[in-house]
Amino acid sequence: MIANEKSAPRLVSLFSGCGGMDKGFEQAGFQRVWANDFDKDAQAVFRLNFGEIDGRDIREVPVDEIPACDILTAGFPCQPFSNAGNRRGVYDSRGELYLECLRIIERKLPKAVLFENVKGLISSKHQSGQYLIEVIKGDLEKLGYAVNYRVVNASDYGVPQNRERLILVAFRNDLGKRFEFPPVQLNKENLTLRHILDIPEDVPNQVYWPYSPQAQSMVEKIPQGGSWKNIPYEDLSPRFKRIRDDMKRYHAPNFYRRFSLDEINGTITASAQPENCGITHPIHNRRYTIREIARIQTFPDDFKFIDDTTKNIVAMYKVIGNAVPCHLAKVIGDAIMEQAFK
Ligand SMILES: C[S@@+](CC[C@H](N)C(=O)[O-])C[C@H]1O[C@@H](n2cnc3c(N)ncnc32)[C@H](O)[C@@H]1O
Numbered sequence: 001m002i003a004n005e006k007s008a009p010r011l012v013s014l015f016s017g018c019g020g021m022d023k024g025f026e027q028a029g030f031q032r033v034w035a036n037d038f039d040k041d042a043q044a045v046f047r048l049n050f051g052e053i054d055g056r057d058i059r060e061v062p063v064d065e066i067p068a069c070d071i072l073t074a075g076f077p078c079q080p081f082s083n084a085g086n087r088r089g090v091y092d093s094r095g096e097l098y099l100e101c102l103r104i105i106e107r108k109l110p111k112a113v114l115f116e117n118v119k120g121l122i123s124s125k126h127q128s129g130q131y132l133i134e135v136i137k138g139d140l141e142k143l144g145y146a147v148n149y150r151v152v153n154a155s156d157y158g159v160p161q162n163r164e165r166l167i168l169v170a171f172r173n174d175l176g177k178r179f180e181f182p183p184v185q186l187n188k189e190n191l192t193l194r195h196i197l198d199i200p201e202d203v204p205n206q207v208y209w210p211y212s213p214q215a216q217s218m219v220e221k222i223p224q225g226g227s228w229k230n231i232p233y234e235d236l237s238p239r240f241k242r243i244r245d246d247m248k249r250y251h252a253p254n255f256y257r258r259f260s261l262d263e264i265n266g267t268i269t270a271s272a273q274p275e276n277c278g279i280t281h282p283i284h285n286r287r288y289t290i291r292e293i294a295r296i297q298t299f300p301d302d303f304k305f306i307d308d309t310t311k312n313i314v315a316m317y318k319v320i321g322n323a324v325p326c327h328l329a330k331v332i333g334d335a336i337m338e339q340a341f342k
Helices: 020-027 040-049 093-108 119-123 132-142 213-219 238-245 290-296 313-322 326-340
Strands: 010-014 031-035 071-074 112-118 145-153 164-172
Touching: 010 020, 010 093, 020 031, 020 071, 020 326, 040 313, 071 093, 093 112, 093 132, 112 119, 112 326, 119 132, 119 164, 132 145, 132 164, 164 326, 290 313
Parallel strands: 010 031, 010 071, 071 112
Antiparallel strands: 112 164, 145 164
């Protein structure tokens, strides 16, 4: 559905990043009336593709300056909740950014709210000892919403990437229903790398961030479908030898995963480091290009990342890795449109 300026539900987008979630909601027929992110790189990419974005820290934005909306989306920062990071949870001030969402929801009372976050949020505890997700659910219920949440794997919804994320959808009580998650896709054959890495030459942004000499020499010894475990012990650096010597202590890390053409890629992370995500091309001994990770994140090929205003290639990996896959957002957006706005 193409957004109809007059009747399309109005969307306020918080923590918009470069606009992965916004792209999907646009495809689902929502009309964005306001977006916000304080990261300069994210803003530059957002402007290239969508136009204006408010660049202030959300904590400094008076609620009166935010327009009325029918839906509010927010993928508040993941780090405090990430399983990979420390477990300070809400003790980290960034963990309280969801309170900013509540401050705005309380005043705007949109029909629907969508929160997106890392899977780790589900097991994070609040100071009170309660699970944080239950605290968030309770807060929304107090504001008059019916809440449903679930950890979803993006590949269950047609995204060529195994990426687990928490999705929470709240419907205002007067709708008289709770959001129902759409059915999952069982046949994932078309999601393997073979189906997405064949990119026509004229598609822009086919550039990559080279590996350090040490990473490059490791990558060259790893077959497709393998990882650092395929590298002979004697070829490892002293640091990696230490880890190999005591795998239990280091929780048997799966560094330098290199997915094969017949696999679905793992989660693309903002740091784009081979130590923490599958970021090496199956056949070529290099990091994925900007366009390749954009495809794994289901950005359309006409979505622009690099031009004269956004030359920082490392920042492009960051904003793409931070994004909600556009197609996941579209599938959830379609379901919200169907259930809350028709
Ligand atoms: C996980 S990313 C969101 C990605 C986005 N949902 C997408 O699909 O592309 C979180 C974003 O929150 C932004 N952010 C963090 N703290 C913020 C704050 N206090 N005010 C405004 N933006 C903030 C970061 O700059 C980052 O781009």
